[in-house]
Amino acid sequence: MIAHAIFFYTFSIIAVVSAIMVTASKNTVHSVFFLILDFISISCLFIMIGAEFLGMIMLIVYVGAVAVLFLFVVMMLNVAQQKNQWFAGQTTSKHIPVGLIISTVIFFEIIIVIGGWKYKPEIFDINNSLANTSVSNTHSLGQILYTDYIHVFQISGMILLVAMVGAIVLTFRQRSGLKRQSYIKQISRERAEGVEVLEVQSNKGVKIDD
Amino acid sequence: MEYLSIVFQEVYKILFLLVPVLVSVAMIVWLDRRVWAFVQKRQGPNVVGPFGLLQSLADALKYIFKEIIIPSSSNKVIFILAPIVTMTLALIAWAVIPFSATQVLADINVGILYLFAVSSLGVYGIIMGGWASNSKYPFLGAIRSAAQMVSYEVSIGVIIINVLLCVGSLNLNDIVIAQQNMWFVIPLFPMFVIFFISALAETNRPPFDLPEAEAELVAGYQTEYSGMMYAMFWLGEYANILLMCAMGAILFLGGWMSPIDVYPFTLVPGAIWLILKILLLFILFALVKAIVPRYRYDQLMRLGWKVFLPLSLIWVVLTASYLFYFNLLPVN
Numbered sequence: 314m315i316a317h318a319i320f321f322y323t324f325s326i327i328a329v330v331s332a333i334m335v336t337a338s339k340n341t342v343h344s345v346f347f348l349i350l351d352f353i354s355i356s357c358l359f360i361m362i363g364a365e366f367l368g369m370i371m372l373i374v375y376v377g378a379v380a381v382l383f384l385f386v387v388m389m390l391n392v393a394q395q396k397n398q399w400f401a402g403q404t405t406s407k408h409i410p411v412g413l414i415i416s417t418v419i420f421f422e423i424i425i426v427i428g429g430w431k432y433k434p435e436i437f438d439i440n441n442s443l444a445n446t447s448v449s450n451t452h453s454l455g456q457i458l459y460t461d462y463i464h465v466f467q468i469s470g471m472i473l474l475v476a477m478v479g480a481i482v483l484t485f486r487q488r489s490g491l492k493r494q495s496y497i498k499q500i501s502r503e504r505a506e507g508v509e510v511l512e513v514q515s516n517k518g519v520k521i522d523d
Numbered sequence: 524m525e526y527l528s529i530v531f532q533e534v535y536k537i538l539f540l541l542v543p544v545l546v547s548v549a550m551i552v553w554l555d556r557r558v559w560a561f562v563q564k565r566q567g568p569n570v571v572g573p574f575g576l577l578q579s580l581a582d583a584l585k586y587i588f589k590e591i592i593i594p595s596s597s598n599k600v601i602f603i604l605a606p607i608v609t610m611t612l613a614l615i616a617w618a619v620i621p622f623s624a625t626q627v628l629a630d631i632n633v634g635i636l637y638l639f640a641v642s643s644l645g646v647y648g649i650i651m652g653g654w655a656s657n658s659k660y661p662f663l664g665a666i667r668s669a670a671q672m673v674s675y676e677v678s679i680g681v682i683i684i685n686v687l688l689c690v691g692s693l694n695l696n697d698i699v700i701a702q703q704n705m706w707f708v709i710p711l712f713p714m715f716v717i718f719f720i721s722a723l724a725e726t727n728r729p730p731f732d733l734p735e736a737e738a739e740l741v742a743g744y745q746t747e748y749s750g751m752m753y754a755m756f757w758l759g760e761y762a763n764i765l766l767m768c769a770m771g772a773i774l775f776l777g778g779w780m781s782p783i784d785v786y787p788f789t790l791v792p793g794a795i796w797l798i799l800k801i802l803l804l805f806i807l808f809a810l811v812k813a814i815v816p817r818y819r820y821d822q823l824m825r826l827g828w829k830v831f832l833p834l835s836l837i838w839v840v841l842t843a844s845y846l847f848y849f850n851l852l853p854v855n
Contacts, residue, residue, distance in 0.1 A: 316526075342654060346601070349647070366693075369636035373680075377643030381650070381673055385666070388654050449632045451693055496822075 321361060328354040341387045349380045366451040537618075540628055544617055548761045549579035554802075555761075555809045562813035586754035594656060594747050601655035606748065606755035609648030613762035616641040620769050621696045623779045623793030634695035635683055638770055642679075642725065645763055646672040649727075649734060652756065653744035664743025667820065668727060668734030674827040675724040681835040682718045685711055686774050688842050691853025699778030701853070708775040714838055715775045717831050719807070722767040724827065726760065728808060730815040731823055764808060765801060772800035 331350040338344050352375045359368035448456075458466050511519050553568060553576060560567025568578035593599055619634040621627040631637060646669050653665020687693065689710070690701040708715045724731040735743030745756050772778060777800075779793030818826070846852045 342598075342601075346651075365631065365633045366636070369633045369640050372640040373636065373643055377640060377646075377676065378673060381646055381669055384650055384654075385669060388650075388662075388666075451633065496825075 317361070321358070324354045324357045324361070327351075328358065341390065342384070345380065345384045345387050348383065349376055352376045352380060364450055366449075366454055536628055540617055541614060544614065544762065544765070545758070548758055548765060549583065550576070551765060551805060552579045552582075552757075552761055554805065555812070558806055558809035559813045562810065583754060586751055589750035591750040591752055592747075594658070596657045597747065598655040598657065601651050602747075603752070605648050605652035605655060605744075606752045606759065608651060609645065609759035610755045610762070612641055612644050612648065613759040613766060616766050617769075619695055620766075620773070620797075621699060621779060622797055624696060624700075626794060627696065630694070630696060633693045635687070635693050635698065635774075638695075638766075639676075639680060639683060642763070642766065642770075643672075643676050645725075648756070648759065649744050652748065656744070656747035658747055660741045661744045661746045664734040664736075664740045664746070667740075668744065671727070671731065671733060671823060671827075672725055674824060675721045675831075678717060678827060678831040678835050679721045679725060681832065681839060682714050682721070683774070684839055685714050685835065685842050688839070688846060689853070695773055695778070699773060699780060702777040702780060703784075706775060706777040711775065711838075711842070714835065715771070717835055718771060718775065719804075721827075721831060722771060723808065723811060724823065726764045726767050728764065729812040730818045732817065733820055733823060736817060765805065768801045768804035768808065769797070771804050772797060776800045776804075 328351055331347040331354065334347040335344045335351065338347060352371060356368040356371040356376070359365075359371060509521070511521075513519050556578070557567040557575070568575035571577045571581045593602060616638055618628045619631060619637050621630070621634075649668045649672075650665045653661040653663075653668070656662070686698065686707055689707060690698045692698065692701075723729075727734050733743075734740070735745060740746070745753055748756060777796075779797045781788040781791060781793075781796050
């Protein structure tokens with residue numbers, strides 16, 4: 314049990330500290346690296362409570378894909394603005410009140426949820442009969458997701474798809490005058506249409522590709 | 524006291540796994556160069572030791588004694604972390620590889636997801652190295668590599684789903700045992716081919732070695748590295764290649780199972796079979812390196828997104844409907 318506690322506190326301290334460092338660090342790329350550290354320690358916490366599927370999916374989706382794209386964008390920004398660190402010198406910002414309001418709202422929401430969960434468990438209709446410890450949590454997740462909540466699951470997938478299509482539509486520009494390559498054309502080219510043998514008369518020259 | 528003995532036991536097990544992996548990484552570099560030379564009718568490394576077997580050792584010694592140069596304008600912490608991350612990620616993945624039904628360091632429920640997750644984290648070593656060098660060539664190489672690895676991961680993920688549909692479990696030992704009657708390479712042959720090519724792209728092997736295309740990018744993300752740090756990148760890369768071969772062997776070639784289930788073959792321990800299968804796949808990797816020219820970047824992206832992803836998705840639908848129609852779905 315002691316080892317469990319030691320691991321739990323190590324991972325949670327790393328998670329909290331790196332979460333703070335995400336906002337506190339001056340270098341944007343460092344923030345993203347702290348975000349990755351945060352994701353990793355949270356997925357370790359997931360694995361510790363026995364939700365190994367969630368932990369691994371967290372690792373694959375957030376760390377393996379989303380954070381890479383984050384890093385990608387931030388690195389691009391950083392290369393352009395390496396010299397003028399645009400918020401290094403400023404000590405105050407006008408965004409602070411907005412941030413404060415949002416964080417208070419989130420704080421109270423968390424208080425309500427945790428308090429309700431602790432003192433009025435009947436409000437949250439957690440169907441404990443579904444939790445079956447004999448099967449692995451991958452199986453139980455699949456059994457719930459694809460039976461009782463299939464429509465919600467499909468709708469959330471559709472929402473993601475719509476977001477993706479929307480992003481593509483918003484950024485898509487039809488550019489004219491581009492040379493496009495056709496792989497079929499390139500591969501099926503024969504020697505006859507690519508090479509031409511000409512008799513060149515001295516001091517006359519030939520015209521090709523006019 | 525009891526605690527300590529458990530810790531020592533685990534450390535012993537880990538060493539027993541990692542030391543052979545590291546030695547085989549060194550050997551595999553030699554094998555790679557020999558196969559490459561063989562295809563091109565050259566000798567390859569043949570001077571140091573018998574058949575040049577100790578060449579990698581000599582190289583490693585040379586790297587150890589070289590000076591480590593850290594560029595003054597680099598981001599030092601991340602610059603030093605990058606090879607460490609690459610190396611660590613390449614080694615921790617071996618924890619779940621089963622060498623026989625019982626010989627596995629961590630027989631976890633989600634073994635294949637763990638492998639996939641670790642291999643998808645491999646991109647960080649490259650991005651960190653490329654960015655922290657604060658130089659144009661490494662940065663371009665890192666960006667190329669990130670895009671390439673993220674793209675090909677998608678198709679590897681879908682291919683894993685194909686296998687999982689036939690197995691019904693995420694445990695690597697279950698995946699091996701499910702191939703008792705028939706290796707998955709037979710019913711899922713197109714997926715095996717796509718997996719092999721995606722593995723080449725995922726490990727930045729030729730013909731997909733664009734992150735370090737020497738004609739365009741000097742050495743890609745490794746340009747600013749020297750000495751032992753460079754060697755660590757290099758070791759991590761080859762450990763990753765071995766890992767991908769092991770993944771292919773487990774997913775498609777029956778892992779530690781003997782090819783024929785008859786008397787003299789079943790005597791051979793499972794670890795030997797797994798190693799032989801890994802070697803077979805690695806020799807294929809090396810042959811591809813020797814005979815195929817480098818891809819152009821846009822062709823690489825097209826192959827990943829427009830060919831492999833749709834193909835493997837269609838194959839998921841086919842596999843699922845076949846299993847469903849003939850009532851073969853693994854239900855436990």
